[in-house]
Amino acid sequence: MSKLRFGAGIWHFATYVDRYATDGYGEPRNVIEAIDLAGKVRDLSVVDINYPFFGGEFSNAQIKTALERNKLGVIGITPEIYTREFRKGAFTNPDPGIRQRAHELITEAAGVVRDFGAEYVKLWPGQDGWDYPFQVDHGALWKNSLDGVGRLASENPDLKFVIEYKPREPRVHMSFDSLARTLLGIEKIGLPNVGILLDFGHAIFGGESAADSAQMAIDYGRLFGMDVNDNYRSWDDDLVAGSLHPIELFEFFHVLRKNKWDGVWQLDQFPFREDSVATADHAIDFLKAVDRGLEALDLKALRKAQEDHDAITALRIAQKALFGAF
Amino acid sequence: MSKLRFGAGIWHFATYVDRYATDGYGEPRNVIEAIDLAGKVRDLSVVDINYPFFGGEFSNAQIKTALERNKLGVIGITPEIYTREFRKGAFTNPDPGIRQRAHELITEAAGVVRDFGAEYVKLWPGQDGWDYPFQVDHGALWKNSLDGVGRLASENPDLKFVIEYKPREPRVHMSFDSLARTLLGIEKIGLPNVGILLDFGHAIFGGESAADSAQMAIDYGRLFGMDVNDNYRSWDDDLVAGSLHPIELFEFFHVLRKNKWDGVWQLDQFPFREDSVATADHAIDFLKAVDRGLEALDLKALRKAQEDHDAITALRIAQKALFGAF
Amino acid sequence: MSKLRFGAGIWHFATYVDRYATDGYGEPRNVIEAIDLAGKVRDLSVVDINYPFFGGEFSNAQIKTALERNKLGVIGITPEIYTREFRKGAFTNPDPGIRQRAHELITEAAGVVRDFGAEYVKLWPGQDGWDYPFQVDHGALWKNSLDGVGRLASENPDLKFVIEYKPREPRVHMSFDSLARTLLGIEKIGLPNVGILLDFGHAIFGGESAADSAQMAIDYGRLFGMDVNDNYRSWDDDLVAGSLHPIELFEFFHVLRKNKWDGVWQLDQFPFREDSVATADHAIDFLKAVDRGLEALDLKALRKAQEDHDAITALRIAQKALFGAF
């Protein structure tokens, strides 16, 4: 078996609110409690942590202590540029003062990345975009998106910035909505330290083949990170990985392996009503089967089938390898 | 012009949280503040109020005082059977104790309906359903849905209960997911005081023609209420009515008028980032244009076109009437 | 292993046209050639045959000869009520003469069912519905749908009629669009010999859980037939069964088995660009694995998990049983 490392967004171990269950799906947890839960997951190596740290005032040192006792490292820091202050956008807020505030918050987060020795600042501008026709000047909005990211990347050349695109939510239409548009933007910015974090669920929600999106991001040298989950293709349900679309998930990892992409296999799941540790364990068990499946895949026969675009043969090969790994 | 009455869910005037903006899209407001905002809307006659009253401890008398100073009546009461306690379902919760709690809460809400002289108890079981394949025994789940509603209806024969269906959210799949399924359930319950609240946005989100759904609910004698908003057909965006699908909204009201359905025209909008009073005013202005458009509609020519299924002629008649009303 | 019988729509072995490849995806085949191809599939027992027989003038006797030499029986006959003559509807055509023509064609098809000793007449009214808002009088349209089916069922009490619902295509919105609406209509008709043919792909295309739909159809005593395929949930792609959504397909069959539903497991696939025999063989291999998976399913543990709505445990049990069968 290959030497895999698994990770998770620390929010996997938080509790959630939504517009109906305003009192939350469980007792609030702070980031320390979430880290201690993450520590209970078998085979978790790293976490991605929201900044500011949720649930109280915590120093970097306190976070580090909690991480250490749980044998966890930090892969990335996700500045919260989607809370109340940024409800009309972070990079694209109509108010330049708020855009500056977003810049400052992300710059602080960049400091945390350095302090933790993490790999990247994760940008998830979920409030940047629009809701209605005629609401925005589309050219101006896109320019602000790119200027905001570009400024950060050029001010922090020692760090990587990854953009996690999604079609929508919370904004009705997000500015960085798809793989291709995000790549277009990154190429326009033209800096080496901006890349993509590809979320499997966001890709299939947007009607993409996650495998195809991964290949394209890799071909542009921009696949800096990834995470997995599952959904019914019409919303970012953040269900447990492998539950609904195992073969497409398997193809996604096949493309990563084929290109020798060797980053962390991360989870971005929201177990609203489930036990978060059990949900993570289940996903990792699935991912281990995926890994065994990749070892078992008859690559030569697959290549031949793909050269012919022979779907049924290719599918048979893939199903045999993946399901045989269980 | 016909004698219209407009209404709104009182939550239209609240502020919101979601899973990202956990600190909310604005300062929290209590129900009294929301009523005072509702009072600023031109031409609003009635509101639908969540129970328990949000934002504090308020007596029925306090609510009444606030309503009176704003010249507002109450059309319905919506018990909050979708908060933390009910996160795994109200009528279909696996725990019979929670099912009983739901029953008690709704029974309390029924008392408030009586006290306010409102028209109905609104049931919106947004947590009742499932997320994953194999999660539930579908027959048992549906039976619990119907038993729960049926028990309430038979214990409170003096009151009307309306079910507001929606395909999903917050549950990944809601038990009462569509017009037809809800009607099937209501016919199975077999009591006269259970009906449907048809939300235009929920219908088009579910791939229904809201006009067709209205006709069918009316044909079964079960259209007890309705509300409007708009969305991009793939999620319950709760945008301002008429913004995206004006002709379909117009057809919906045409079917109501044709059948002499004369209930309140209600708003169920969530202005996350907009001014709630301006949003309601704009919707009501649109609905007044719809009303004028209905007066202008050449019914004889429309009937002839519909007899021939002549889409282009029918559309021309409808566009002329609606757009001419602006 | 249980005693399974597999079937297929004979169109599985035809070639296709669409609005772009108007010269077809292959050389035209007549029904006899299609039957001979069906005969090459391992383990196929029965077929559903379009009427009139496609590709030439053939007598029932000629069809029987072809079936016999391929050891195939007939499960149903599908009258072609969706061709040019019926482009504006069969049961709901605005022209009463065309409605009568549809009745006559289906009545002829009923004769073929008797002659072949088949199980049912399959009604797939793909042109019945609407395209545009305001195009039709929805109440009148639905009444015509039910009157048309009801007349057939009462004139042919010795036969079963099955309605195969689908959200859309070729009509932009089909009249029999979902499980629940079709059940509502069937209950209104009120005759014992009208039921549903549940197509797994149509169900998930319509946002249904096919397992839930099967349970409900069974609970009403109306599940007269079924077929399987797969799609991306947004169109009736008619891809090979099990390719995209294996767990949901498995749950569908679990519900059938649990209810002791023992009809034929049919294929409704359209291999536009694939070899039709290889595609059918692959699907049947998958269905055999499903059958072995059902034998392996830990029903007691599953029941316990479902009583708790414990999604992760239920999923683990299901994945182990299905994938372990490969």
Next chain:
Amino acid sequence: MSKLRFGAGIWHFATYVDRYATDGYGEPRNVIEAIDLAGKVRDLSVVDINYPFFGGEFSNAQIKTALERNKLGVIGITPEIYTREFRKGAFTNPDPGIRQRAHELITEAAGVVRDFGAEYVKLWPGQDGWDYPFQVDHGALWKNSLDGVGRLASENPDLKFVIEYKPREPRVHMSFDSLARTLLGIEKIGLPNVGILLDFGHAIFGGESAADSAQMAIDYGRLFGMDVNDNYRSWDDDLVAGSLHPIELFEFFHVLRKNKWDGVWQLDQFPFREDSVATADHAIDFLKAVDRGLEALDLKALRKAQEDHDAITALRIAQKALFGAF
């Protein structure tokens, strides 16, 4: 009023087949008959013509004669690279011989463009893509897409080539699936004579804002053509323009006008069951209202509202201008 020119795909005036109505939605028409129908539409100036000419053997001279008697010019030629021969792809066919055949057919079409003095060769590679996971090597497929278009563009530097993207159909997933991905590809090709034909319906089907897509294509200097129609956002229904999403269509034209884009306003509608001349006339009437609406738009107030991202005010301004034009 501005000086508008209207156009249409000549297929608007053909009859259609699909996989069910294999005998077609009407009597077959040849291209000459279609041109004569197009000539009956009020205010149509140009057409886009499929190549080879459909319905018989016709010389360029015969086509020209028919065009002249109907006072029609030619805007583009659409080589039929999606028929039987190309069912597994044109640019991306696994067979290099078929790829070469596609190249030759398009090269012939380029000659017709020159002969007719048309503006561009339109590339609509509807069979290029994939259906199943694991079916293709995504990197190789995309490379073939770009190589095929690039070769044509470099061999014919005197001509423009426009790519019309669409998410899917007939291929389950098209290679040129979205605005952003097509732009990425065009930038990679790096030639000045490759651009985009933006179809309003394809954009909204893909979850894009057509207005936003137009702005981006213009910002890259690649908006070479456009056409309009409407759909329910989940399929390329090719319904009459303005029927379902008038405000979004209006925003699309607002962006074109604002950027002084002055190409032809084209129709790409498929009136399966409607009179094709009446459908085109209705669409053009709508587009003329759009044009009047653009004149009436309060641009200063709109700009102010957009600077604030004030959706309700912007919507009010837009609705007033568009609907007031009726």
